[in-house]
Amino acid sequence: xxxxxxxxxxxxxxxxxxxxxxxxxxxxxxxxxxxxxxxxxxxxxxxxxxxxxxxxxxxxxxxxxxxxxxxxxxxxxxxxxxxxxxxxxxxxxxxxxxxxxxxxxxxxxxxxxxxxxxxxxxxxxxxxxxxxxxxxxxxxxxxxxxxxxxx
Numbered sequence: 612x613x614x615x616x617x618x619x620x621x622x623x624x625x626x627x628x629x630x631x632x633x634x635x636x637x638x639x640x641x642x643x644x645x646x647x648x649x650x651x652x653x654x655x656x657x658x659x660x661x662x663x664x665x666x667x668x669x670x671x672x673x674x675x676x677x678x679x680x681x682x683x684x685x686x687x688x689x690x691x692x693x694x695x696x697x698x699x700x701x702x703x704x705x706x707x708x709x710x711x712x713x714x715x716x717x718x719x720x721x722x723x724x725x726x727x728x729x730x731x732x733x734x735x736x737x738x739x740x741x742x743x744x745x746x747x748x749x750x751x752x753x754x755x756x757x758x759x760x761x762x
Contacts, residue, residue, distance in 0.1 A: 617670040623663035631735035647713030658708035
């Protein structure tokens with residue numbers, strides 16, 4: 612894998628959400644992206660093509676563990692065909708669509724009561740010092756995980 616010069620894109624409509632999640636959690640963008648990927652895969656959400664792509668972070672910032680999981684996801688979705696992971700650009704394009712589905716789950720389901728739309732731009736509203744939005748997200752992710760292992 613050659614990750615040095617590749618950029619990872621998100622949908623332009625979600626830039627503020629990513630920025631707000633990063634600000635609230637202190638997590639790097641690749642971590643937020645990876646959480647979105649995992650959430651979409653966990654919920655078996657259909658990948659959603661990005662309508663307007665915007666650069667968000669370098670692919671090289673993702674950890675080897677994240678890349679291993681990403682390759683495993685692509686292999687599983689392509690009947691273990693090794694050709695599906697030969698081209699990292701194609702892998703990233705697929706992950707972008709999966710992460711886009713994951714961020715929609717966050718904004719339309721898990722954190723919907725904290726999402727504000729102003730002039731068509733979605734943002735995460737959390738004006739409290741107790742971090743209720745992030746607590747809600749973490750509790751939702753944990754509950755989602757527990758539901759999946761109980762199935």
